[in-house]
Amino acid sequence: MDAASLEAAIVSKGNEIRELKAAKADVTAQVAELKKLKTDYKIVAGHEYGASAAAPAAAPKEKQLTKKELRILEKQKAAEAAAASKADTADPSKFGDAPLVQSRDLPTKKFVDVATIDETLDGQSFWVRGYLQNCRAKPKIAFLIVRQGAFTIQAVVSESADVPKALIKYADDIPRESVIDLYVTVKLPANPITGTTQHNAELSVAKIFTISKALPVLPLQVEDAARSDTLVFAEGSDYVEVGLDTRLDNRVLDLRTPANQAIMRIQSGVGQLFREFLYSKGFVEIHTPKLLGGASEGGANCFSFGYFGESAVLAQSPQLHKQMACACAGLEKVFEIGPVFRAENSLTARHLCEFTGLDLEMAIKEHYSECLDVFSELFIYVFDNLNARFKRELDIINEQHPFEPLKYLNPTLVLKFDEAVAMLQEAGIDQDLLEDLSTPNEKALGALVKEKYGTDFYFLDKFPLAVRPFYTMPDPKDEVRTAIMTEPRKGIACNECRDGVTRTIS
CATH class of the missing domain: 1.20.5 (Single alpha-helices involved in coiled-coils or other helix-helix interfaces)
Incomplete structure (x- = not known):
């Protein structure tokens, strides 16, 4: 049709x-x-029924604008163009890559450490320098996590008359782990920020500059390396553990995690507290040689090397030098914090080729219990002050690697070796009265002591003489025992020696 x-x-x-x-x-x-x-x-x-096939009707005639309306329209278009140009153009006074620091000018900026930023600084403005750990950006706002040492804080970049959209884009383009400077004002968040160490304050960013730009792709992400063990090892977890080889091959990145930063600070704190206490007790710090002509504790586990045509070894202990300084040179109380080298061909955590030793030596007047008292006070001082002065660092470590707080007694529990053997035997564990404790038995004894006495830390006294070095003094009341004490779970040991005139303990 x-x-x-x-x-x-x-x-x-x-x-x-x-x-x-x-x-x-x-x-x-x-x-x-x-x-x-x-x-x-x-x-x-070719068209709907009822519609005309003729050419479409002409568009309605556009309203003619007055001269005044035309001027207003032109101003609006100019303002919009200027705003767009400003938003898309880098403002070197507000953001960008900073020039190389060459110490041309004296410092003028006021920097504040992330660790000290809290609600008491509300409204204050200053500079912050740190690593850009993460950035979540939207067209008009960006949320940054800035890390300095073991501490993190949230920074917010929000578009405003003073903060162009280009600044937000610049922040989002900065490679993670770059070092950045932020000019900020402290604000109080509506709710505590749970994803950072600084919960009760956040930073409103006005300026941002990149000081040192990281590579776009890194061997590991600090955020992954810092993830809690609870999340990584949870049943059905999708998180992948950052392997030990990857961590060690990229140690400088691995050390940036808050937990590792806290561990390094606590390690430093242990040395500080060790010194503080011993100085207060009249000890003198000494520095003994580490290149020796012979072994100080037997030569089986020494690193040997040539020394200008002669043989030498790396010091495996400051033992002999401590005794000479203390007993023979008249210093009476000495200590040293320094490297120790052992040629231990083993893969256990109890056998290290190199470690930092905290050694002390003191003369005694009548009985080695004088030293036990000093040792007890020393460790309690260290433990108490770690809990008080390094609580934030302990909390940070606990977030990634959960642990139970150390339990200890004041004064420290002193357990006789015979009592320890009896406890093991009562628990059905084989242990001879005249033999040293094996590693499994040490661990088992530690658990039994904690259950019975409520402490993780204790001294074990009167070891069998047969398992101690030749210079160990026998117990005058029991020739098969020694005047010695050691705490096997923590690896602390001291013994009594005698040269006929002076007794020393180390």
Whole structure:
């Protein structure tokens, strides 16, 4: 059918439907037929039924603007163009890559450490330098996690009259782990921020500069290396553990994790507290040689090397020099913090080729219990002050590597070797009275002592003479025992020697 025939059929079908509707009859079939006719008409005629095939009507005539309206419109367009240009153009006074630090000018900026930022600094403005740990950016706002040492804080970049959108884009483009400077104002968040160490304050960023840009892709992400053991090792966890080889191959990155930063600070704190206490007791710090002509504790586990045509060894202990300084030179009380070298061909945590030793030596007046008292006070001083002065660092470590707080008594528990053997035997563990404790038995004894006495730390006294070095003094009341004490779980040891005149303990 042509268009004219279809148009006539549509008119006829429409009349039929109206008549049926007037008679209140069913028109479903007729309506369907009408729709089909209109569809066919559109195909043949090229336009809808009822629409004209002529050219479309002309658009309505645009309203003519007055001169005043034209001037206003031009100003608006100019302002929009300027704003767009400003948003897309780098402002060197607000953000960008900083030039190399060459100490050209004296310092003028006020920097504040992240660790000290809290709610008491609300409203204050200053500079912060740290690593960019993470950035989550949206078109008009970005959230940054800035890390300095073991401490982290949230920084917010929000578009405003003073903060262009380009600054937000720049922040998002900075490679993670780059060193950045931020000019900030402290704000109080509506709720504590749980993802950072600084919970009660956040930083509103006005300026941001990159001091040292990191590579876009790093061997490991600090955020991954810092993830809690609880999350990594949870059943069904999707998190992947950062392997030990990866950590050691990229140690400078691994050391950036808050937990490792805290561990390094606590390690430093142990040395500080060790010195503080011993200085207060009249001890003198000495520095003994580490290149020796012979072994100080037997030569089986020494590192040997050539020394200008002669043989020498790395010091495995400051033992002999401490005794000479203390007993023979009249210093009476000495200590040293220094490296120790042992040729221990082993892979256990109890056998290290190199470690830092904390050694002390003191003359005694009548009985080695004088030294036990000093040792007890020393360790309690260290433990108490670690808990008090390094609580934040302990909390940070606990977040990644959960642990139970150390339990200890004041004064320290002194357990006789015979009592320890009896405890092991009562628990069904084989242990001879005249033999040294094996590693499994040491661990088992530690658990038994904690259960019975409520302490992780204790001294073990009166070891069998046969398992101690030749210079160990026998117990005058029991020739098979020694005047010695040691704490096997923590690796602390001291003994009594005698040259006929002076007794020393080390």
